[in-house]
Amino acid sequence: MTADTTLIILGASGDLTSRLLLPALGQLLTREPGRSVRLHGAGMEDWTDEHWREVVQKAFQTTDAAAAFAAVSETTYSRADITEPADLQKLLDDAEGRPALYFAVPPAVAEKSCLALSDVTIPDGTVLALEKPFGTDEASAHRLNQQLAKLVPEDQVFRIDHFLGRSTVLNLLGARFANRLLESVWSADDIASVEIDYPEALGLEGRAGYYDGAGALVDMIQSHLLQVMAFVTMEPPASLNQLDLRDATSAVLRATHVRDDDPVHNSRRARYTAGDVGDRHFTSYVDEPGVDAARGTETLAEMTVEVRNARWQGVPITLRSGKALSSGHRAVTVAFKPVRHLPGGFVGESEPSVLVFSLGPDTMSLGLNVNGADDPLELERVTLAADLGEGALKAYGEVLSGILDGDAMLAVRGDAAEQCWRIVQPVIDAWRKNEVPLDEYAAGTAGPASWNL
Numbered sequence: 137m138t139a140d141t142t143l144i145i146l147g148a149s150g151d152l153t154s155r156l157l158l159p160a161l162g163q164l165l166t167r168e169p170g171r172s173v174r175l176h177g178a179g180m181e182d183w184t185d186e187h188w189r190e191v192v193q194k195a196f197q198t199t200d201a202a203a204a205f206a207a208v209s210e211t212t213y214s215r216a217d218i219t220e221p222a223d224l225q226k227l228l229d230d231a232e233g234r235p236a237l238y239f240a241v242p243p244a245v246a247e248k249s250c251l252a253l254s255d256v257t258i259p260d261g262t263v264l265a266l267e268k269p270f271g272t273d274e275a276s277a278h279r280l281n282q283q284l285a286k287l288v289p290e291d292q293v294f295r296i297d298h299f300l301g302r303s304t305v306l307n308l309l310g311a312r313f314a315n316r317l318l319e320s321v322w323s324a325d326d327i328a329s330v331e332i333d334y335p336e337a338l339g340l341e342g343r344a345g346y347y348d349g350a351g352a353l354v355d356m357i358q359s360h361l362l363q364v365m366a367f368v369t370m371e372p373p374a375s376l377n378q379l380d381l382r383d384a385t386s387a388v389l390r391a392t393h394v395r396d397d398d399p400v401h402n403s404r405r406a407r408y409t410a411g412d413v414g415d416r417h418f419t420s421y422v423d424e425p426g427v428d429a430a431r432g433t434e435t436l437a438e439m440t441v442e443v444r445n446a447r448w449q450g451v452p453i454t455l456r457s458g459k460a461l462s463s464g465h466r467a468v469t470v471a472f473k474p475v476r477h478l479p480g481g482f483v484g485e486s487e488p489s490v491l492v493f494s495l496g497p498d499t500m501s502l503g504l505n506v507n508g509a510d511d512p513l514e515l516e517r518v519t520l521a522a523d524l525g526e527g528a529l530k531a532y533g534e535v536l537s538g539i540l541d542g543d544a545m546l547a548v549r550g551d552a553a554e555q556c557w558r559i560v561q562p563v564i565d566a567w568r569k570n571e572v573p574l575d576e577y578a579a580g581t582a583g584p585a586s587w588n589l
């Protein structure tokens with residue numbers, strides 16, 4: 137039987153393929169065994185089909201996906217130089233059904249490959265999936281977008297952001313748009329601030345070649361956290377189809393700017409020194425293999441933005457992420473304003489309500505003031521919490537599902553990718569000019585003591 141789609145993984149021997157893509161595909165095919173997919177791996181290695189099948193099987197076994205292997209037992213591999221039009225042409229010609237080219241390769245190689253695709257006859261419906269970072273600044277992202285536009289229609293370009301496939305991130309939409317209670321308080325009238333924090337215990341994990349050139353700002357904020365912010369702040373879309381949802385995302389990103397246009401007072405950066413995170417010891421970032429200390433790369437970044445529209449005017453939105461940190465709370469925290477008037481007679485403090493979407497484990501909680509059990513007029517804090525479960529698919533599974541369905545709802549649109557660069561550029565510029573100090577924190581702490589995190 138002919139497959140509906142051939143998923144062609146370019147960079148089949150890479151870490152992304154074995155660590156994330158194949159396990160996610162295995163999970164997806166186990167959950168949805170009816171899918172008709174052919175898998176083909178391509179790369180520079182002289183692998184045989186048998187070797188590739190072993191790689192796939194091993195990756196599938198890291199999940200509950202052994203059964204799914206049957207679905208791709210016919211999977212094939214070919215050696216290909218993906219910057220060569222002839223090799224790309226062959227990959228596309230050999231595909232069954234609709235080809236989906238997944239560029240699991242460094243961005244520079246993906247860009248070269250997209251240029252080479254200009255000399256290739258691309259079958260109708262071909263999907264191109266590109267990993268982050270998409271370009272290195274607004275101008276390069278724009279050039280890449282122009283190149284991609286010559287190849288396939290925009291809704292067949294999947295700029296991958298796996299955070300958009302996380303169930304809690306999708307839950308931001310459910311919570312916001314399916315609850316009148318929240319709908320009516322979701323603006324600067326009632327919200328004092330928003331914080332999106334993603335501390336990681338992981339360090340470089342052998343990725344200095346990429347990370348030392350990117351840093352925490354580009355690695356996490358320019359990409360993932362701005363997309364999360366867009367889900368928190370977008371206007372209600374008419375539907376969740378790719379057109380409406382991505383229109384709403386782009387509109388709010390266009391309105392987003394560094395707070396007060398002042399990156400010096402609205403951004404902070406730091407990098408870790410030696411320390412322990414749990415039972416792992418980290419050397420100082422600058423002593424990690426492959427790191428160029430002179431580059432001054434940050435491993436913890438923070439920036440505060442504002443959305444200049446009627447809904448959000450004046451609300452500070454702080455985005456923060458870093459590596460080798462203590463097990464901090466990964467969360468979107470929406471802090472509400474205090475009540476307009478607290479009637480006299482209550483005992484104790486009335487703290488403003490706080491709604492927290494935890495980004496793993498996936499929970500949602502609401503901190504409220506109630507009357508205490510002992511003294512009926514004494515205010516006490518309670519937290520109403522909901523465990524949202526893990527979601528049927530992991531983030532990459534959701535992303536792959538979109539690619540195989542040809543539904544770009546969870547893919548970053550070209551204009552949004554450019555906006556994300558435009559938003560962070562003033563911070564990058566200020567940091568390059570050393571207008572913001574590069575602080576230090578010991579690995580395993582919450583960040584620099586002076587940050588009061």
Ligand SMILES: O=C1O[C@H](COP(=O)(O)O)[C@@H](O)[C@H](O)[C@H]1O
Nearest residue numbers: 268298299336338355356360531
């Ligand atoms: O894309 C990336 O994301 C991960 C964090 O995402 P997670 O889902 O694995 O928690 C981050 O560690 C990595 O540096 C970044 O490139």
